Amino acid sequence: xxxxxxxxEMTATEGAIVxxxxxxxxSGFNGLFWYQQHAGEAPTFLSYNVLDGLEExxxxxxxxxxxxxxxxxLLKELQMKDxxxxxxxxxxxxxxxxxxxxxxxxxxxxxxx
Amino acid sequence: NAGVTQTPKxxxxxxxxxxxxxxAQDMNHEYMSWYRQDPxxxxxxxxxxxxxxxxxxxxxxxxxxVSRSTTEDFPLRLLSAAPSQTSVYFCASSSLPSSGNTIxxxxxxxLTVV
Numbered sequence: 001x002x003x004x005x006x007x008x009e010m011t012a013t014e015g016a017i018v019x020x021x022x023x024x025x026x027s028g029f030n031g032l033f034w035y036q037q038h039a040g041e042a043p044t045f046l047s048y049n050v051l052d053g054l055e056e057x058x059x060x061x062x063x064x065x066x067x068x069x070x071x072x073x074l075l076k077e078l079q080m081k082d083x084x085x086x087x088x089x090x091x092x093x094x095x096x097x098x099x100x101x102x103x104x105x106x107x108x109x110x111x112x113x
Numbered sequence: 114n115a116g117v118t119q120t121p122k123x124x125x126x127x128x129x130x131x132x133x134x135x136x137a138q139d140m141n142h143e144y145m146s147w148y149r150q151d152p153x154x155x156x157x158x159x160x161x162x163x164x165x166x167x168x169x170x171x172x173x174x175x176x177x178x179v180s181r182s183t184t185e186d187f188p189l190r191l192l193s194a195a196p197s198q199t200s201v202y203f204c205a206s207s208s209l210p211s212s213g214n215t216i217x218x219x220x221x222x223x224l225t226v227v
Contacts, residue, residue: 045215101156103156103157105153
């Protein structure tokens with residue numbers, strides 16, 4: 001079966017660094033995505049990892065270890081606008097032709113001043 | 114959200130009514146999917162399609178039908194709405210999986226079944 005776990009809530013202060021962890025168990029792994037979602041809006045793409053290691057993009061970095069079924073999203077120099085839900089999603093093979101994004105339940109990050 | 118259009122944005126239905134959520138994309142993407150999002154549950158896959166004429170079930174397909182007669186359109190049909198289908202629905206599209214591709218989401222459709 002498919003299972004993706006991430007913490008439900010996290011809090012942090014402006015300027016700090018926060019790490020959001022994601023562990024997964026899935027068949028036919030084909031990449032891991034991180035999305036940001038503000039309340040009432042659609043998810044927006046943050047990062048994609050398919051090979052082990054760290055991907056850096058500005059204030060955001062994402063790490064993947066396929067052997068451990070583990071990823072994290074690192075947010076640096078936190079800003080108030082980073083308060084949002086962060087979704088970990090794994091693309092996995094559902095059958096011989098289809099793949100799909102399977103999402104975790106999301107981590108709600110609250111940034112305070 | 115570039116290129117994925119969902120309608121309607123808001124809808125209230127009575128139990129037992131039917132309706133169709135429309136989704137269209139203009140990026141010539143092969144892959145389209147429908148998700149529902151409920152509080153504390155994340156996004157759950159309802160149905161997906163890898164091309165015109167090809168559809169398959171996701172995690173929570175019961176109560177929903179889909180079809181894919183063209184590359185551009187992927188409507189989601191509720192045949193007999195139930196209160197349990199009150200949710201936010203997102204349509205998504207992408208090119209077939211390749212390294213680094215992203216998935217584009219529509220703006221969402223808020224559905225309430227009373």
